[in-house]
Amino acid sequence: MRSENDVNSAVETYADMVQRICYYHLKNKADTEDIFQNVFLKYMLSDMEFQDEEHKKAWIIRVAVNACKDFLKSFFRQRTVPLDIMNETAVYPEDGEKEVFEAVLTLPGKYKDVIYLHYFEGYSAAEISTILGKRENTIYSLLSRGRGLLREKLGGEEFGE
Structure with a gap:
């Protein structure tokens, strides 16, 4: 498990990028927030050793993309329809x-x-x-x-x- 400082630093550095990745896959702010939390939780619990910052960034991108794809393929997601369809503000x-x-x-x-x-x-x-x-x-x-x-x-x- 990673230190609190390491996790906070990663969140500060990569938060906007992860939000954009999640939003363009999910097109939904609530789902984006859920996956965003899962990505950084996975980072916190991972004992992966990174070669450098670019390796860490690439790993976080890969985790975010995979988490979004897994969510979109999930049974729950395929069998539900949102109650309110709104045009939410994206993080551009x-x-x-x-x-x-x-x-x-x-x-x-x-x-x-x-x-x-x-x-x-x-x-x-x-x-x-x-x-x-x-x-x-x-x-x-x-x-x-x-x-x-x-x-x-x-x-x-x-x-x-």
């Missing part, structure tokens, strides 16, 4: 990116993950391939196709690197 990386962020949310999951990690978190294709456990060339293909889908959604021809 920057105010000017709201339209792009919302367009990314509408992408199929396989494109959404790589587009988000590349453009919003600044990871290279090689780093994304390590985080998601996919081949680097697959990541390049997903980025290219995802950009094409975003270009169609946003009505622009200039979206890209």
